[in-house]
Amino acid sequence: MARYVAHRLLLLVPVLLGVAFVTFLTLHLTPGDPAQIMLGERATPEAVAALRERLGLDRPFATQFLRYLGRLATGDLGRSIQTNNEVLGELGLKFPATIELALFAMGVAIVLGVAAGALSASRPATLWDYLGTIGSTVGIAMPVFWLGLLLMLLFSALLGWLPFSGRLSPASDLQRVTHFYLLDSLLTGNLRAFGDSLRHLLLPGLTLATVPTAFIARMTRAALLEALGGEYIRTARAKGLSEPVVLLRHALRNALVPVLTITGLQFGTLLGGAVLTESIFAWPGLGRLTVDAIFARDYPLVQGCLLLFALTFVLLNLLTDLLYVRADPRIRYRPEPA
Amino acid sequence: MSRSTPRLWRRFRRNRGGVVGLLLLMALLAAAPLAPVLAPHGPADQDLLERLARPSPRHPLGTDDLGRDLLSRILYGARVSLLVGVVGVGIALSIGVPVGALAGFAGGRLDQLLMRAMDVLLSFPAFLLAVAIVGIAGPSLQNALLAIGVIGIPTYARLVRATVLVVKAEPYVEAAHALGAGTGRVLVRHVLPNCAGPLLVQATLGMGTAILEVAGLSFLGLGAQPPTPEWGAMLSSGRAWVLTAPWLLLWPGLAILLAVLGFTLVGDGLRDALASAQ
Amino acid sequence: MRTFVLTLATILVLTGSFLVLPVHLPAVPRTGEAVAGPAPLTGGTLIYGKPKDAVKLDPHNVTDGESFDVTRQIFDTLVQFREGTTEVEPALATSWRVSRDGLAWTFMLRRGVRFHDGTPFTAKAVVTSFERQMFKHHPHHRGPFEYWASMFGGYPGIVTRVRALDEQTVRFELSRPSAPFLANLAMPFAAIMSPAALERYGEDIFKHPIGTGPFSLVEWLPNERVVLQANRGHWAGRPYLDRLIFKPILENSVRLLELEAGTIHGMHGINTDDVPRIQRNPALVLHTQTGMNVGYLAFNTEKPLFRDRRVRQALSHAVDKARLVKGLFGAYGVPAQTPLPPVIWGHHEGIRPYTYDPERARRLLAEAGHPRGFRADLWAMSVARPYMPDARKVAEVLQAQFRAVGVEVRIVSYEWGAYLERSRNGEHDMLLLGWTGDNGDPDNFLYTLLSSDAAVRGSANNLAFFRDRRLDDVLRRAQALNTREERAPLYRKAQELIHEEAPWIPLVHSVQLGAVRRGVRGYALNPTGDHRFHRVWLEQPGGRP
Secondary structure, X not given: OHHHHHHHHHHXXXXXXXXXXXXXXXXXXXXXXXXXXXXXXXXXXXXXXXHHHHHOOOOOHHHHHHHHXXXXXXXXXXXXXOOOOEHHHHHHHHHHHHHHHHHHXXXXXXXXXXXXXXXHHHOOXXXXXXXXXXXXXXXXXXXXXXXXXXXXXXXXXXXXXXXXXXXXXXXXXXXXXXXXXXXXXXXXXXXXXXXXHHHHHHHHHHHHHHHHHHHHHHHHHHHHHHHXXXXXXXXXXXXXXXXXXXXXXXXXXXXXXXXXXHHHHHHHHHHHHHHHHHHHOOOOOHHHHHHHHHHOOOHHHHHHHHHHHHHHHHHHHHHHHHHHHHHOOOOOOOOOOO | OOOOHHXXXXXXXXXXXXXXXXXXXXXXXXXXXXXXXXOOOOOOOOOHHHOXXXXXXXXXXXXOOOXXXXXHHHHHHHHHHHXXXXXXXXXXXXXXXXXXHHHHHHOHHHHHHHHHHHHHHHOOOHHHHHHHHHHHHOOXXXXXXXXXXXXXXXXXXXXXXXXXXXXXXXXXXXXXXXXXXXXXXXXXXXXXXXXXXXXXXXXXXHHHHHHHHHHHHHHOOOOOOOOOOOHHHHHHHHHHHOOOOOHHHHHHHHHHHHHHHHHHHHHHHHHHHHHHXX | OHHHHHHHHHHHHHHHHHHHOOOOOOOOOOOOOOOOOOOOOOOOEEEEEEOOOOOOOOHHHOOOHXXXXXXXXXXXXXXXXXXXXXXXXXXXXEEEEEOOOOOEEEEEEOOOOEOOOOOEOOHHHHHHHHHHHHOOOOOOOOOOOHXXXXXXXXXXXXXXXXXXXXXXXXXXXXXXXXXXXXXXXXXXXXXXXXHHHHHHHHHHHHHOOOOOOOEEEEEEEOOXXXXXXXXXXXXXXXXXXXXXXXXXXXXXXXXXXXXXXXXXXEEEOOOHHHHHHHHHOOOEEEEEEEOOEEEEEEEOOOOHHHHOHHHHHHHHHHOOHHHHHHHHHHHHEEEOOOOOOOOOOOOOOOOOOOXXXXXXXXXXXXHOOOOOOOEEEEEOOOOOEOOEOOHHHHHHHHHHHHHOOOOEEEEEOOOHHHHHHHHHOOOOOEEEEEEEOOOOOOHHHHHHHHOHHHOOOOOOOOOOOOOOHHHHHHHHHHHHOOOHHHHHHHHHHHHHHHHHHOOEEEEEEEEEEEEEEOOEEOOOOOOOOOOOOOOOEEOOOOOOO
């Protein structure tokens, strides 16, 4: 296992270099002089020259990239054009919001998806199965930004059950420690803030969870049906085990690997979807920061967001891979994955 | 392939979802060219004195905040969405297929390099990468299409490469090679027919995804620009009127959902039909 | 009997709203509102929804209302406008006098005032707050300081010196007399800032605003909330509220939904189409105020395309202003024919508007060498402004109307801060923007927005970059005169010149709208577009939102 992990980490190196190269390119692919673009076309020549100097734009391309890597290695992502704050600091402030949202959504998706899939598979060709299948098909095709608006209209505007936007009520007295508000409220023993932040999480979380739920439900159903047709299931049934036990203890375990695979893939959907969800629910996270930075032409900030998103995604994928090595002992470390 | 086509259709037909999807797609395909005939008004014709009108015989789906006929905009929006699907997937295919084939045939370092490049593209959450590309290139429908194309490349490249690797190892292909058949010939005669099915499935699903993603980009203001009647952009501006004219939110969203559903169902149907045909 | 009915109705409303509303705010009965009104209560937290967060909390370095809405609460000025008017009254200065030649203004400062950081307010603070803005070589002159330049014509502009005569006396020396000078000092950019804080925070001062105002900053989480708390030692008495929280909510519709749900107490940025909805809702109170404002389209006259007056006039003829205003502003806007709103003295009634005449527009374009029209960018802000709740829509209407005469425009938007910054650099072809007068003086529109002094790249408020000697001359002469009777004819002349040259298409003067929940008292819209919370109070301060 340790060797496998080491190998996977090693494989990350070229990918991360590539990711850094792409974010580095973003600035150089912009039509025109990056310094000029950042400062605006009528900026004084002195200011442009100073920024070019600061960014090292007068050096050869390769040198620039190496310098960029060097700065990344020391955690120097530059400064935001808008606020003059360190990009790293800005990211640090918004990142927990996105992770909190994404993890919550993923939790919801796994629970709902597996439950719906199992329900369908245990009663194939019944009304439940049809509803599940139709639901997951529609879920996959659902424009989440639309769904988010409809949910907000229903639960916040018409029913008044849930808040409209943000992570906390404006007057909340939560002490921020980790900036994961659910965690912070528990750490500080502030139960009201816990409820408050949970209420704020619900709508964006559900919205974001829609597509992954649908995929997971679908995969669970398919994998379970396949597993239920297997030899050992017949044995289990022959042994007289009750149907729920067969389903949960035997079939589900065998269906775990494909479900895990699809779950891992859904992290991409989740992080990408966060951009839209955050902008609908004014969730102050990385996704919204990215879009704001784009509209402000704040390129250092855009670069930082992109880099952090990619890093998160890569690490989450690694985590899923490692998880299924654990889940399925048949997967073994192979030197060269085909 | 050609012999199996009728059989494929017979199998596809049995898939209820696939047939529903096909009907949805046919509606989309019909709406796009027929928009000028079907639409009661021009998609950009404003009537500021008839803003936010409720659905009526004159405006069957009501009007938007500039008094434009919503039905007409939805119909013309079908054109934009179809274009998005076709062009977006077209870009991805036209780069992804050669890249995959090249990597598969060349092997060695080139293969490594190309596939690592694909890995790099895949290490960004897809939609986010699209947002960043459009952010850099500037918000417009063209750039959105480009972005959607780029993020689609790795899927097709990997698919084609995998087929190439399998086909390359087939004895008859090795024989053909030995007899002097060029790589191009092998590609056309042996590789493409072998991955046509999966490519078709992937492309169909990809069109749905492309529509969804461009709608998302437009919703953020990064895609289609006014006055283009794009569904995502319509939804975005409809947000302002949830209180007074909820139908501005309803119809464009439904249009996106149905179009994407059409492509998804047909793609799934095709996949099932191909799987059972083998 | 009538009281009984009223009470019953009140109870019904109350219980009804409690049934409907999940939370939060005290829905307060209307009883007792009619006559003198009850005595204000102290305490409580008010949450106010605004369209956009502040760009910076440095009042010397911003020009937009979203930023001033916050800094107004934190900072005081030497003089201030009496609430609801543009009459000047004492603030940090208790009295003042002007020399006979109009070149020296002397202010006697209030004693015993302290900044939020505990340091005393003295003449030095006044000197630093102004020198920082006026002198390019000043160690704390970091930023554009565009407001200063647009008010006083450069760095230092007409103010040559600010001198502390002693601890409690400050003298401003001017190079030429300026009639609007005193009123200018009541504007939010003339805020007095703690010199100690400037020393301490340097370039980051915009995150750490330290003033003497009725509220002090507790926390600013960009795009989430700004939390202010009462300055209990304020020289004019503590504010009634304990805390004031600003919450930025981008969408007008969502902001109103939040107000209806009671998760915020008040807001501005209201779609005119939503007004009836507010009026129907017994839990809400609508505030209107004939705006001292103008929403306009500016041609960037530095671009070759718009250097030609005929092109500008052609597009002026291409706009069906009446239809645009009626359609998008309804009863809450009137078509503008000159930059100066009718509520300000000096407004020219007799301007003959550019008629809506696409034929003539096409002819003029052909004369100017564009028989087939041309392509250009039209910038539109993406946030609600008091003078234009939805500029992107205005832009779409203009796009359609321009297309009818062969001109294809692309609508371009940036994030609000970037929008202002880039437009000040003159990157646009045409742009939409507006202005809310800060001091009730015509100078504050015509000189501030159209003189060549305000057309300096990087700090421009004259976003048409319009430079006209005749106009400059008229505007400067008007500044040097003292009475309205003398100045008004000059401003009428200026408006005629502007109309003829058409650097702008003035579009609309709109009615300012604001809404609060019933139970929020003392809220008022000001002609200057300011929102002040010093005298706002809650009928049920204990209510927890």
